[in-house]
Amino acid sequence: xxxxxxxxxxxxxxxxxxxxxxxxxxxxxxxxxxxxxxxxxxxxxxxxxxxxxxxxxxxxxxxxxxxxxxxxxxxxxxxxxxxxxxxxxxxxxxxxxxxxxxxxxxxxxxxxxxxxxxxxxxxxxxxxxxxxxxxxxxxxxxxxxxxxxxxxxxxxxxxxxxxxxxxxxxxxxxxxxxxxxxxxxxxxxxxxxxxxxxxxxxxxxxxxxxxxxxxxxxxxxxxxxxxxxxxxxxxxxxxxxxxxxxxxxxxxxxxxxxxxxxxxxxxxxxxxxxxxxxxxxxxxxxxxxxxxxxxxxxxxxxxxxxxxxxxxxxxxxxxxxxxxxxxxxxxxxxxxxxxxxxxxxxxxxxxxxxxxxxxxxxxxxxxxxxxxxxxxxxxxxxxxxxxxxxxxxxxxxxxxxxxxxxxxxx
Numbered sequence: 283x284x285x286x287x288x289x290x291x292x293x294x295x296x297x298x299x300x301x302x303x304x305x306x307x308x309x310x311x312x313x314x315x316x317x318x319x320x321x322x323x324x325x326x327x328x329x330x331x332x333x334x335x336x337x338x339x340x341x342x343x344x345x346x347x348x349x350x351x352x353x354x355x356x357x358x359x360x361x362x363x364x365x366x367x368x369x370x371x372x373x374x375x376x377x378x379x380x381x382x383x384x385x386x387x388x389x390x391x392x393x394x395x396x397x398x399x400x401x402x403x404x405x406x407x408x409x410x411x412x413x414x415x416x417x418x419x420x421x422x423x424x425x426x427x428x429x430x431x432x433x434x435x436x437x438x439x440x441x442x443x444x445x446x447x448x449x450x451x452x453x454x455x456x457x458x459x460x461x462x463x464x465x466x467x468x469x470x471x472x473x474x475x476x477x478x479x480x481x482x483x484x485x486x487x488x489x490x491x492x493x494x495x496x497x498x499x500x501x502x503x504x505x506x507x508x509x510x511x512x513x514x515x516x517x518x519x520x521x522x523x524x525x526x527x528x529x530x531x532x533x534x535x536x537x538x539x540x541x542x543x544x545x546x547x548x549x550x551x552x553x554x555x556x557x558x559x560x561x562x563x564x565x566x567x568x569x570x571x572x573x574x575x576x577x578x579x580x581x582x583x584x585x586x587x588x589x590x591x592x593x594x595x596x597x598x599x600x601x602x603x604x605x606x607x608x609x610x611x612x613x614x615x616x617x618x619x620x621x622x623x624x625x626x627x628x629x630x631x632x633x634x635x636x637x638x639x640x641x642x643x644x645x646x647x648x649x650x651x652x653x654x655x656x657x658x659x660x661x662x663x664x665x666x667x668x669x670x671x672x673x674x675x676x677x678x679x680x681x682x683x684x685x686x687x688x689x690x691x692x
Contacts, residue, residue, distance in 0.1 A: 371540045375403045376415060376569070378684045380544040386447055387541035390518035393447050394422035397564050397592070398689055400545050402447055404428065405538035406571065409531060413440060414588055418566040419547050423448050428535070432526075441526045443535055452511065452521040477509070485512050485520075485536050494529075508532050514541055548686040549590030551606045555673045555692065556594060557666060560602065562691040564593035573681050583654075584608060585681025591658075592690050594670070600643075602670055603660040610649070610656040622649050626664070628671045635664040652676050 377400070386393050386401040393401050397419045404426055406412050411431035418425050425446040432441055446452060460472040477493030484490055490512030497504035508529040510522045520539065524532035549567040556562065568588035591605035624632035628648050637644040643660050646667035651657035655676065661667035678685035 370542055371403070371405075375540075375543050375545040376406065377417065377545040377548055377567075378686075378688075380546045383544035385540070385542040385544050386518055387515050390449060390515055393424055393449055393518060394420065397562050398547055400424050400426075400547050401541075402445075403540040403543050403545055404445060404535060405540060408534040408538050409443070412571045414568055414570045416566070416568045417547055418564070420564040420593070422450065430531070432531075441531075442524075443531050444521075444523045445535060445539065446521045446523075448519050449517060450519065452519050454509070478506075483510075485510070485514065488512050488514060490536075510536055512536075514539065546688060547690075548683055548688065549592075549606075549690060550587060550676045550678045550680060550686045551590050551592070551604070551690065552675055552677055552687040553592070553604075553670070553673050553691045554675065557602075557669050559597045560594040562592060563595045563601075565690055566591055566605075569683065583680065585679065586683060587680040600662060601660075602662075602666065603658075604670060604674070605658045606651070606676070607656045607658070609654060622647065624649075626668070628668055633668075633671070635667065646671060 380399050383399060383401070384392070389401070392399075400417060400419060401424060404415070406415065406428070409428055409430045410433055413429045413431060416427040416429070418427075423446060425444060428443045428445075429440050430443070431439065454475075456472075456475040459474050475495060478496045479494040481492045482489065483492050490510055493509045493511075495507040495509065497506055505526045508524045510532055512520055514520050518541075520536070522532050522536045547565045547567060549565065553562075567590040569586045570584075570588055573585050589605065589607045591603065593604075594602040596602065622632075622634055624634050626633050626635060628646070629651075631648050631650045633646060633648045635644060635646050643662055644664065644667070646657075646659040646661065646664070648657040648671060651671075652675075657671060657674065659667040659671050661670065677687050
């Protein structure tokens with residue numbers, strides 16, 4: 283047995299002990315940290331939020347090529363052996379089940395084809411001190427980022443595990459050569475990151491590669507990153523990434539991945555119509571593990587909902603991104619340049635159009651959307667952003683995802 287397997291098997295036993303008593307302790311311990319994290323989070327603009335969200339989407343999906351590269355799988359229906367490896371799960375899915383839609387084990391070719399459906403779920407009970415889950419769909423990719431507070435961690439020390447499914451091999455951007463243009467215009471070549479330790483292992487009897495990546499130099503020292511890559515069934519790639527010292531959680535999540543069920547990537551935000559020439563291509567939603575988690579009284583009545591949004595693709599390959607958040611009225615905090623200064627009205631509410639980062643796209647902020655939320659729209663023009671925002675509504679009980687619209691776009 284390799285050294286890595288010894289570590290993982292030993293820590294799995296610790297995980298089982300933690301999972302029995304951690305939730306209540308973790309909830310109390312991270313309450314203050316969550317409040318602080320909340321305030322920081324909702325003060326960010328949409329562009330910054332999207333950059334942060336990339337932590338949950340840190341991978342490229344590419345077809346492998348070259349000598350020794352693993353062949354790219356072709357879409358295939360699930361085999362009898364795949365169905366045997368992933369028996370029918372008991373209990374409800376995290377989000378409302380997509381009745382009649384097969385899971386990734388039976389139809390891997392469906393992964394990443396519908397922005398409103400996730401063809402997998404995670405067994406959240408194996409994660410100690412679970413706080414929330416952040417689900418996302420995009421063309422060819424489906425993923426979830428799990429936030430949790432391991433036993434013994436401080437109130438601002440939430441950890442994360444990311445699970446991603448794709449029909450083609452998943453490669454992180456830092457694992458391929460790249461280029462970076464410096465402030466003075468110089469182009470610097472960035473070498474690919476290589477694991478400091480690699481172990482061939484298995485996940486539910488399927489071959490897998492586990493890598494440990496050295497952290498960047500920092501004070502105090504940063505922990506390593508663990509990455510587990512395998513094909514749970516023919517025609518499907520899966521990758522689980524754990525930062526901090528959570529390689530045991532990585533293994534537990536991978537071993538209990540639920541590929542037999544599909545669920546709807548629902549959210550309370552819905553578009554009644556889309557601008558001409560656009561199509562819905564992605565969704566994202568964050569939900570809490572319990573309606574009883576302490577939000578510090580800052581945002582009462584949010585229930586399980588934490589944030590949500592969607593992406594539209596345009597004919598010119600550019601995008602429009604929409605995000606709904608808890609109330610964030612920036613006129614009460616931040617520097618003067620960050621304060622909310624209405625310069626138009628959207629759906630009867632004060633709004634601000636600006637280009638804070640001097641990019642090709644600007645940002646529309648509706649600070650009192652339906653009197654309960656802050657709405658962000660990132661678009662190429664003010665008219666485009668207003669046209670999208672004017673066709674949005676919020677439906678359902680925020681504490682009950684089963685009441686949220688079945689489809690984000692009508």
